[in-house]
Amino acid sequence: MIRFDAVSKRYASGHEALTRVDFEVDRGEMVFLTGHSGAGKSTLMKLIMLMERPTQGQVFVDGRNLNRLSSGQIPYYRRNVGVVFQNHQLLFDRSVFDNVALPLQIAGNSPAETGRRVRAALDKVGLLDKEQHNPIMLSGGEQQRVGIARAVVNKPSVLLADEPTGNLDPELSAEIMDLFRQFNEVGVTIMIASHDVELLKRMNKRVLGLSHGQIVHDGVVW
Amino acid sequence: MKPVRPNRNRNDQTPPPARPQGAVQSKSRLGDRFDAWMGHHSTTAIDSLLRLLRTPLQSLMTWLVVAIAVALPAVLYIALANIQNIGYSWQDSSQISVFLNKKVPDNQAEALRQRWAERTDIAAITYVSPAAALEEFKTASGLGQIVDSLDENPLPGVLLVQPSLSGSTPAGLEALEKVLRDEALVADVRIDMQWVKRLHQFMAVAQHVVTALAALLALGVLLVVGNTIRLAIENRRDEILVVKLVGGTNAYVRRPFLYTGLWYGLGGGLIALVLLTIGLYWLAGPVAQLADLYQSSFRLQGLGFIHSLQLVLLAGVTGLLGAWIAVGRHLSQIEPQ
Numbered sequence: 349m350i351r352f353d354a355v356s357k358r359y360a361s362g363h364e365a366l367t368r369v370d371f372e373v374d375r376g377e378m379v380f381l382t383g384h385s386g387a388g389k390s391t392l393m394k395l396i397m398l399m400e401r402p403t404q405g406q407v408f409v410d411g412r413n414l415n416r417l418s419s420g421q422i423p424y425y426r427r428n429v430g431v432v433f434q435n436h437q438l439l440f441d442r443s444v445f446d447n448v449a450l451p452l453q454i455a456g457n458s459p460a461e462t463g464r465r466v467r468a469a470l471d472k473v474g475l476l477d478k479e480q481h482n483p484i485m486l487s488g489g490e491q492q493r494v495g496i497a498r499a500v501v502n503k504p505s506v507l508l509a510d511e512p513t514g515n516l517d518p519e520l521s522a523e524i525m526d527l528f529r530q531f532n533e534v535g536v537t538i539m540i541a542s543h544d545v546e547l548l549k550r551m552n553k554r555v556l557g558l559s560h561g562q563i564v565h566d567g568v569v570w
Numbered sequence: 571m572k573p574v575r576p577n578r579n580r581n582d583q584t585p586p587p588a589r590p591q592g593a594v595q596s597k598s599r600l601g602d603r604f605d606a607w608m609g610h611h612s613t614t615a616i617d618s619l620l621r622l623l624r625t626p627l628q629s630l631m632t633w634l635v636v637a638i639a640v641a642l643p644a645v646l647y648i649a650l651a652n653i654q655n656i657g658y659s660w661q662d663s664s665q666i667s668v669f670l671n672k673k674v675p676d677n678q679a680e681a682l683r684q685r686w687a688e689r690t691d692i693a694a695i696t697y698v699s700p701a702a703a704l705e706e707f708k709t710a711s712g713l714g715q716i717v718d719s720l721d722e723n724p725l726p727g728v729l730l731v732q733p734s735l736s737g738s739t740p741a742g743l744e745a746l747e748k749v750l751r752d753e754a755l756v757a758d759v760r761i762d763m764q765w766v767k768r769l770h771q772f773m774a775v776a777q778h779v780v781t782a783l784a785a786l787l788a789l790g791v792l793l794v795v796g797n798t799i800r801l802a803i804e805n806r807r808d809e810i811l812v813v814k815l816v817g818g819t820n821a822y823v824r825r826p827f828l829y830t831g832l833w834y835g836l837g838g839g840l841i842a843l844v845l846l847t848i849g850l851y852w853l854a855g856p857v858a859q860l861a862d863l864y865q866s867s868f869r870l871q872g873l874g875f876i877h878s879l880q881l882v883l884l885a886g887v888t889g890l891l892g893a894w895i896a897v898g899r900h901l902s903q904i905e906p907q
Binding site (some may be wrong): 451498 | 602603605606607609610808809811812813814815816817818819820822905906907
């Protein structure tokens, strides 16, 4: 589903964020990405999101070579990749419902279809009763769940999460992780960046360890 | 820490089996997509208008700036059109007036008219007898009573000569004038075209000035709208980033700003129209009175429906263009990092 083929990324500043990274994630797999800050986790995710392009090597997602995607095709590609951010990236000028509906509106779904799917997604994350609230009125954990609802509402085949539990206490983290696990169980390929070692151990999933831009670990937690 | 494993083999844990039925990429039918696209256009149009109305003072300032920039050249255009209107009634004086000697009887003048009418360089020729000329003067000048008090008719007979196309060239005109002047019955020949030409020349220059001014002010509208849109883009940076991250195309991101520019333009155009209408209404009375004093039926002409529509649309297009330029310059700089 996701394949990195000798991928290197060097920024214009000269900093080499990734050096010849090779790995493959199967369809329906759930993988954690870990490493100290600056190890290249974010860069790796940005390459999958096409927020950055590799300096060398190739990235394949769902059989497509991302190097071959023109900038005009990027929006359509991104609709198949859900993203969850540490800082949620919610818009506070609109309701929870409208936040979650955004990807569907962009993809051109009818209002009826949008309403149905948004409620299904909000129901899944347990926030159906807050659809008309402004996200600023919600707690951190709830905001993150809105972010997850927005990421999955379009039924993407790949879900990326960058430190999704970074600001949450362990109990809320567990709830969020449980959500990810449920999505994974219905076949969504999931990649989560996290430096929370306790969490990684508890989840007992495959972990890719990054250090100085290279993969230094591949397997369940060491 | 486990040793480095550069190979790509999976390990320790077997991954769950691939389940293609799980994540079905969402696709909607083409018709639905078109409906949604249209729907997005209308909601975006309404939403951007509501956004403008939510900050009424700020929007009004921009609208007024646009309105003034639109109204100024429009005022000059209207003034010019009205002057031209007056000019039209004088237009046919591109004819030659041949004043006959006094005491030339009507039958001789008529014979001369018939003789000249056969010339190829004369398109038309009419004879105005002294009596008819006096009558016309009485009604046109408003000096009826004074004229009535005259003992005798001071006006000579006049042959009004309309040169044909071949007679209208400067050389042809000169030759014709000489022929007319050499006739024994003729006292004087006047070619009234000179000042009409000057008037036209003046109008052409004025028209160029108005066009140049309009272009300059249109540039001003572009800059004002462009700058306002730039600020709007800056204010909605977060939203733009999120939209781009969840797969919004550039067209989708651009749309609300383009509509905002269109609204600024159309709103400014409408306000300009209101200002013009008020101004014309205010001037129409005095102008009519002035015209009456000169016994003229001249009345101030406004823009008319079609021209008003054109004015508003033109303002709208200019606003749209300003937004387009700003969006093109600033939107590409906002990319998710």
